[in-house]
Amino acid sequence: MLYREAGDFKTSYASDNQTFPIRFDRYAYWVVMAVAFLVLPMVMNDYWANSIVVPFMIYVIAALGLNILIGYTGLLSLGTAAFMAVGAYATFKLTTAFPAMPIYLVFLLSGLVTSAVGVLFGLPSLKIKGFYLAVATLAAQFFLIWLFTRYGWFFNYSSTGQISMPERSMFGVTITGATASSTAVYFTCLIFTVAMAWLARNLTRGQMGRTWMAIRDMDIAAEIIGVNPLIAKLSSFAVSSFFVGVAGALMFGVYLGAVEAGEAFGINKSFLVLFMVIIGGLGSILGSFLGAAFLVVLPVLLKILLVDNLGWPADLARHLEIMIIGALIIVVLIAEPHGMAALWRTVKEKLRLWPFPH
Amino acid sequence: MSDTVLFAMEAALNGVTVGIMYSLVALGFVLIFKASGIFNFAQGVMALFAALTLVGLQNGQIPFAPIINAAFGTSIHNFGWNLPSVVAIPLTVLVMIGMAWLIERIVLKHLVNQEPIILFMATIGLAFFLEGLGDIMWGAEVKRLDVGIPQGMSAWVDETTYNLFGYGFFIDTLSLYALGIAAVLVTGLVLFSQYTKQGRALRAVADDHQAALSVGISLRFIWVLTWSIAGIVALVAGIMWGSKSGVQFSLSLIALKALPVLILGGFTSIPGAIVGGLLIGVGEKLFDFFMQPVIGGATENWFAYMLALVFLLFRPQGLFGERIIERV
Amino acid sequence: MLDQPAEGYVTADGRQIGPVVLELKNITLRFGGVEAIKNISFDIREGEIRAIIGPNGAGKSSMMNVISGFYVPQEGEILYKGYKRRKMPPYQVARTGIARTFQNIALFEGMSVLDNIMTGRINLMKSGFLKQALWWGPASREEDEHREKVEKVIDFLEIQHIRKTPVARLPYGLKKRVELARALAAEPQILLLDEPMAGMNVEEKEDMSRFILDVNDEFGTTIVLIEHDMGVVMDLSDRVVVMDYGKKIGDGTPDEVRNNQDVIDAYLGVAHE
DSSP states (O other): OOSOOTTOOOOSHHHHTSSOOSHHHHHHHHHHHHIIIIIHHHHOOHHHIIIIIHHHHHHHHHHHHHHIIIIITOOOOSOHHHHHHHHHHHHHHHHHHOTTSOHHHHHHHHHHHHHHHHHHHHGGGGTOOHHHHHHHHHHHHHHHHHHHHHOGGGGTTOTTSOEEOOOEEETTEEEESTTOOHHHHHHHHHHHHHHHHHHHHHHHHSHHHHHHHHHHHHHHHHHHTTOOHHHHHHHHHHHHHHHHHHHHHHIIIIIISEEOHHHHSSHHHHHHHHHHHHHHOTTOHHHHHHHHHHHHHHHHHHIIIIIIITOOOHHHHHHHHHHHHHHHHHHHHHHOTTHHHHHHHHHHHHHHHTTSOO | OOHHHHHHHHHHHHHHHHHHHHHHHHHHHHHHHHHHSOOOTTHHHHHHHHHHHHHHHHTTBOTTHHHHHHHHOOOOOBOSOOOOHHHHHHHHHHHHHHHHHHHHHHTGGGGTTSOHHHHHHHHHHHHHHHHHHHHHHHOSSOBOOOSSOOOSBOHHHHHHHHHHHSSOOOOBHHHHHHHHHHHHHHHHHHHHHHHSHHHHHHHHHHHOHHHHHHTTOOHHHHHHHHHHHHHHHHHHHHHHHHHHHOBOGGGGGHHHHHHHHHHHHOTTOHHHHHHHHHHHHHHHHHHHHHHHHHHOSOGGGTHHHHHHHHHHHHOTTTTTOOOOOOOO | OOOOOTTOEEOTTSOEEOSEEEEEEEEEEEETTEEEEEEEEEEEETTOEEEEEOSTTSSHHHHHHHHTTSSOOSEEEEEETTEEOOOOOHHHHHHTTEEEOOSSOOOOTTSBHHHHHHHTTGGGOOOOHHHHHHTOHHHHHHHHHHHHHHHHHHHHTTOGGGTTSBGGGSOHHHHHHHHHHHHHHTOOSEEEEESTTTTOOHHHHHHHHHHHHHHHHHHOOEEEEEOOOHHHHHHHOSEEEEEETTEEEEEEOHHHHHTOHHHHHHHHTOOOO
């Protein structure tokens, strides 16, 4: 009754290919956009913004990036956090060296720098496959973090070893630094998230996406039918690292404001983003959103429930959170290996038929 | 002999002892990988969990005390008794076997036909689950582990090397014991694998699941057996590491170090795990020794992985492993 | 073997067969100590249907892998349109206009039928990376153009009803057809078919034979096929190469090969000296 495609025939390939073929979905999408851009900034308070919405958006970008690498191309990476660090440190160096550069441009350039680093560490993927590649990315993870903590040049020789984001503004609005309003921070992240998601969608639905998936599914056959494995794999690293780098840049630039490589971008962050991708759904744009949402909201939920309401100690809540996440990974992989996105698709299929059973 | 050479030798010897520790953890990986093709990321956490359980039993801790206290407002911690190691260790072994059985039932059974990458990610989930569980059951503060293995500088080594080289090497007695225990363990495992009925069955399963099934070997039993042995190996590793640096969360990170060890030694070779561990251990220490003045310290954070990476580019199957055959 | 004119000729049923387009000269392929292909030479003419037959283990699939560049022979050379083909990776061989199907299905199981066939167009797609990322006019239009071509192939092979189905869910016969569609989507000049009828019943074989003939007839595509069904081979092909134990033991029209004593011996299993 509600959710129907009857009578909604596509008359061109372009409309057959669109992101939301069902009319209901399209309207829902516009509603969400309107809420995000117009409603939320009005009603949201600082706490929600800072502990949920902003990190959610940043992690969406990182998850999109990692999903391209693992979900679409089948290249396992455990070095996501280190690449976020590259984005963060690139932002720091660029903006301290060129204070007049518009900060959005700095973020984008940081993404490009991360892209280049990603391609470098992606070179082994031409010879190494499967979870052996995971080891190569671990090398990247530990080496890069060591690099950023060891050599003063990266943190401008500050005595704490931390990098701090200086205050920057665009068009008269302060975007970064302690005085930036949470609205400015929110909109910055929102704009980047929407733009990156749009980029991801375009790349994955075209020939690039198919090339990546071909490599994932059967790389030898892919090569025989004409896919250049070098270009395919390295482009995946490049694009993925760009996304992850921008996420890292935003995380440092507008969210945390000050970071130290070891604690902000340690191996646990890499696992966190990996879990978002697995739980949300490998090879799915929606999955990146769902996974990020889930893993950002869960600790907050547990904290409110257990610590604030029941008075349990905070570290106990944290241990429980780890247990739940671990258990969830296993459950997802057993029951629905394609994550929440696949679950969502099943729900929609049922909805299309409702109230009929089949 | 010049001082540098002597210091380097000492560093290398320390590297050997660290390497043995790595090997102990890597052994568990090899066992499980051989029998089920699964790379058990949770091996490191299993070592942590085993050590936590051992300490808990020794000190008469009440399991789940933290959560009971939080939920009911009580403040209980210990039963009040202490168990000697002779009793606590076999009890812990039982716990690990029980855990292996549960893991097979709840996780492995359902993931039998999945691709290796899915299985690997499942073990990552398992690792996190066990870590959280361990913390909730026994508490997350650092604990001292003492099963009676002597520690401190080995007087014997100090004297002998002093007599030989005019400089006494500082080697921890614990490390010597670790070497001995590792040797016994490896010998035991190799003998088990080669000469017992179960060991043969294990090798059959490692080769070909279907064929093993068709001759009547129970896959599930073998898996429980393998994970139990891996659990026991994890316990040994946990005891060694725990005695040395206390039982704490960072123990689970050793799992990550095991990856380079396995790449060097091959994923399916028991002696390879030892050789790989030694190479990594010695390599780390020597690299740090020679390179520290040049590029600074803490290089053992990443050296093993870089070494493994270089190795992968030239010899993906490691020194002893079989070539992983890509099926097209 | 009857002499055929170098520039080409017209067959009895009116198909135009051109000059030699691919020539294999003295190919020897070794794996360690085993010689899978021993000094084999034969040629393939433009527009013809050439079959490679022989008992199991004769080296037929290896020969096909040599042609598609996946195996590099230790000796011998391959001449493509008169020019010696330098050693190149398989994806570049594909770009010279050679497409193929595989003995064990090599479809991309994570994608739908449509997406699988679209991957076949990879060498014909021009839109660069940046254009795709921004997805404005030209990239979107190009995607539509290719989609149109792919739809023609889908119509041709009568698989419209499954175009959005994930490939993993299809039965074997349909998977084979989708593989053929993917190869055709590349608009190849030479089509290599490795046992296209394996595991099919009579009806499916008739369908597949019809498709193969139609492809050759309508597009003039040169077809090289490995097949075990003798009836199919004799009916479809213009010329046949017979391999046994890595050697060539027959080369000619179906009739000539049928009466060749060595071929008969090989199939009957007569021992070699």
